Amino acid sequence: xxxxxxxxxxxxxxxxxxxxxxxxxxxxxxxxxxxxxxxxxxxxxxxxxxxxxxxxxxxxxxxxxxxxxxxxxxxxxxxxxxxxxxxxxxxxxxxxxxxxxxxxxxxxxxxxxxxxxxxxxxxxxxxxxxxxxxxxxxxxxxxxxxxxxxxxxxxxxxxxxxxxxxxxxxxxxxxxxxxxxxxxxxxxxxxxxxxxxxxxxxxxxxxxxxxxxxxxxxxxxxxxxxxxxxxxxxxxxxxxxxxxxxxxxxxx
Amino acid sequence: xxxxxxxxxxxxxxxxxxxxxxxxxxxxxxxxxxxxxxxxxxxxxxxxxxxxxxxxxxxxxxxxxxxxxxxxxxxxxxxxxxxxxxxxxxxxxxxxxxxxxxxxxxxxxxxxxxxxxxxxxxxxxxxxxxxxxxxxxxxxxxxxxxxxxxxxxxxxxxxxxxxxxxxxxxxxxxxxxxxxxxxxxxxxxxxx
Numbered sequence: 001x002x003x004x005x006x007x008x009x010x011x012x013x014x015x016x017x018x019x020x021x022x023x024x025x026x027x028x029x030x031x032x033x034x035x036x037x038x039x040x041x042x043x044x045x046x047x048x049x050x051x052x053x054x055x056x057x058x059x060x061x062x063x064x065x066x067x068x069x070x071x072x073x074x075x076x077x078x079x080x081x082x083x084x085x086x087x088x089x090x091x092x093x094x095x096x097x098x099x100x101x102x103x104x105x106x107x108x109x110x111x112x113x114x115x116x117x118x119x120x121x122x123x124x125x126x127x128x129x130x131x132x133x134x135x136x137x138x139x140x141x142x143x144x145x146x147x148x149x150x151x152x153x154x155x156x157x158x159x160x161x162x163x164x165x166x167x168x169x170x171x172x173x174x175x176x177x178x179x180x181x182x183x184x185x186x187x188x189x190x191x192x193x194x195x196x197x198x199x200x201x202x203x204x205x206x207x208x209x210x211x212x213x214x215x216x217x218x219x220x221x222x223x224x225x226x227x228x229x230x231x232x233x234x235x236x237x238x239x240x241x242x243x244x245x246x247x248x249x250x251x252x
Numbered sequence: 253x254x255x256x257x258x259x260x261x262x263x264x265x266x267x268x269x270x271x272x273x274x275x276x277x278x279x280x281x282x283x284x285x286x287x288x289x290x291x292x293x294x295x296x297x298x299x300x301x302x303x304x305x306x307x308x309x310x311x312x313x314x315x316x317x318x319x320x321x322x323x324x325x326x327x328x329x330x331x332x333x334x335x336x337x338x339x340x341x342x343x344x345x346x347x348x349x350x351x352x353x354x355x356x357x358x359x360x361x362x363x364x365x366x367x368x369x370x371x372x373x374x375x376x377x378x379x380x381x382x383x384x385x386x387x388x389x390x391x392x393x394x395x396x397x398x399x400x401x402x403x404x405x406x407x408x409x410x411x412x413x414x415x416x417x418x419x420x421x422x423x424x425x426x427x428x429x430x431x432x433x434x435x436x437x438x439x440x441x442x443x444x
Contacts, residue, residue, distance in 0.1 A: 001368065001369060001406060002364065002366055002367070002368045002407055003366060003367045003368065003369075003386060004366075005366050005367065040431070045366070045367055046366075070265060070266055070269050071269050071272070071273075074270065074273065074428075074429065074430070074431050074432070074434060074435060075388070075429060075430075075431055076388055076390075076426070076429045093262050093263075093265075094262075094265060095265060096265040096266045096269055097266075098263070098266065098390075098426075098429055118300075118303075120262050120298075120299060121262060121298045121299030121300060122363070122392075123298055123299070123363055123365075123390045123391070123392075124262065124298065166363055166365070166390070167363075167365060195359075195360070195361055195362050196361065196362070196363075197361045197363070197365045197366070198361075218360065218361070220361055220365065220366055221366065250367040250386045251386070252431070252432070
């Protein structure tokens with residue numbers, strides 16, 4: 001039976017793990033390799049690395065990051081953050097990442113998703129969308145959630161598979177950093193519009209938020225950062241809770 | 253030496269690194285002379301069957317691969333290309349395994365992505381593993397069950413998770429990214 005996945009997310013700035021609250025007020029939490037290994041040993045099913053450094057050296061530091069992580073980990077990982085061209089995506093995959101996350105550049109130019117899928121395969125394209133609920137429905141945001149667009153998020157999601165995406169990572173901007181639970185309403189709406197696997201992101205605060213999102217929506221994975229980094233929730237505990245509620249999770 | 257068939261497949265680096273973690277070095281090449289000297293061969297593959305097959309034909313290793321006498325392990329699309337045919341791009345396979353590759357239909361989510369339990373028979377490839385071990389899968393096409401099937405998984409119907417025929421082996425999942433179980437499988441392959 002296919003298991004529901006638990007995915008810690010590591011935001012990286014020049015080789016260090018940081019975590020923003022509501023995408024602002026960034027706080028440093030430690031060495032990414034050390035943290036990644038800890039998560040693998042605790043039973044994380046996959047990891048996401050989001051490179052948020054905005055330096056000219058970005059490409060070089062990202063390649064170094066991918067190389068080091070690929071050497072250490074024996075579970076799958078995605079690398080995202082500022083990937084704007086097919087060549088950058090290829091660089092990430094060639095250096096050992098399993099998937100590449102595309103966000104702002106793909107929202108501005110959806111053809112990027114198609115081009116990466118044609119070159120590297122749809123299975124490695126994670127379309128990562130930051131979504132805000134507005135008076136005119138769900139809309140996409142870019143630049144790490146700071147800039148709202150006029151693009152209808154649910155329409156974009158419905159079109160994602162034909163663009164060439166292999167998976168969706170959906171972050172609710174309203175929920176991110178609030179620790180008040182995943183955006184069940186958004187994730188349900190998204191789930192009926194696509195057959196792609198969905199990773200829920202934004203809002204995890206306690207173990208019950210994970211069991212809730214697995215039980216009430218069709219997401220196949222849930223992602224969180226700070227609650228894992230701060231060791232408020234252990235992945236092991238989380239999996240035990242899932243098992244008690246008959247949610248299928250991977251045992252080590 | 254472990255030879256990795258080089259025809260432009262995308263997941264080669266993670267396979268090289270998986271063997272490196274186990275303490276083995278690998279040789280990534282499309283040179284038939286060099287591949288012939290290897291004790292074990294890995295046939296990787298991700299992406300679309302059609303472009304993979306075209307690249308494989310261009311690399312010139314196709315006739316060699318079919319006639320290989322050392323243990324060969326096809327991974328993911330590599331395994332699928334070792335079957336008779338695949339619906340993906342209507343591509344003809346190498347015809348090593350006596351089965352066809354079909355697209356998942358009537359499934360809730362596609363691709364089948366994530367960790368799924370694998371039930372296996374007594375194949376040496378799964379030696380020493382606990383029953384129903386989880387492996388990492390990413391695929392939208394699957395091989396139908398056949399006499400060569402040595403392991404199965406369910407999504408939501410049973411499908412082939414691994415195949416074997418004489419010196420040829422194939423796995424639908426990614427052992428290079430399947431944690432301890434994956435490492436054990438690669439180790440078992442090297443013991444063949």
